[in-house]
Amino acid sequence: MKKVLIADGLQKNAVEQLKDLGIEVIERHFEQEELGEALKEFDAVVIRSASKINKAVLDKELGGKLKLIIRGGVGVDNIDVDYAVKNGIIVKNTPNASSVSVAELAIAHIFALARFINISNVTMRDGKWNKKKYVGTEITGKTLGVVGLGRIGRETAKRAAALGMKVIYFDFIGEIPGVSEYEYYKLDELLAKSDFISLHVPYDAKQGSLIGKEEFAKMKEGAYIINCARGKVVDEAALLEALNSGKVAGAGIDVFEQEPTQNLELVSHPKVSVTPHIGASTNEAQEKIGEEVVNIIKEFFNL
Ligand SMILES: NC(=O)c1ccc[n+]([C@@H]2O[C@H](COP(=O)([O-])OP(=O)(O)OC[C@H]3O[C@@H](n4cnc5c(N)ncnc54)[C@H](O)[C@@H]3O)[C@@H](O)[C@H]2O)c1
């Protein structure tokens, strides 16, 4: 009998389907220090972003049964993939399941910033009626610069274009063949041309933050930036500086350098719209993630 650990939660139907396949399913979150030892008795583990399967965890598991790590999500930056593979453990993710949900959240942050929805929700609770202060901007006709035109970037671009925005993009692979509806620009040019910038790239630890002091300096006065990718893609200190100087008019942030974030200066900034890393947290995305997880396990163990 195969034994699978669901360490950070999985949609109920998917758990039931795994049990129907004759799998022993344990739903339990382990503290980081206990995780490696615990993994020894499992054939597979399913995680979201809360559990980190790094070298230290994998070293404690060595000699155990683990053969498969599934990230119920896209980014595998919380797993030491190379080290896992070197030790005969396969790593899989569910790359398609949450693209629409994350794109919708990026668009939601654009609207929140453009029309002061974020800050109105705070000030009205204090009895304030800032009608004269909150003169917003229409997004129709504005330029959205999408950084990373992959699955989520494309879903975001599609929705922005349907709302009347002019979409341009940068992707480090260059101009993408077959993409004729959006113009390609180098990052520097995109930063200078965009009214709104939405980031949809993974975090590359070797490269460090993609958007820092120099990149903020290249943006239009009063640009808006949305980060639903990874916290470290943006240098938070540089972002705060840009918000305080007025260079950046607003930031929509779902992901943070440290999570849960303790950067209250950023989170409570009046020009910021925040969510606690909920890009993939919709019923639909979680259902699709559950389906993909079940399929991966079925295929991997020939069930
Ligand atoms: N907020 C959330 O809950 C949430 C949910 C899912 C994914 N994400 C994040 O979104 C990211 C994008 O997901 P996706 O499914 O669209 O991935 P994807 O692989 O389909 O697309 C990423 C695109 O970015 C490009 N790219 C990579 N590094 C780049 C760089 N440094 N500069 C420019 N372009 C670069 C790639 O060529 C690719 O086209 C994930 O890596 C993950 O970090 C966040």
Ligand SMILES: O=C(O)CC[C@@H](O)C(=O)O
């Ligand atoms: O598990 C989550 O909720 C985060 C998901 C997201 O960041 C991803 O990379 O898929």
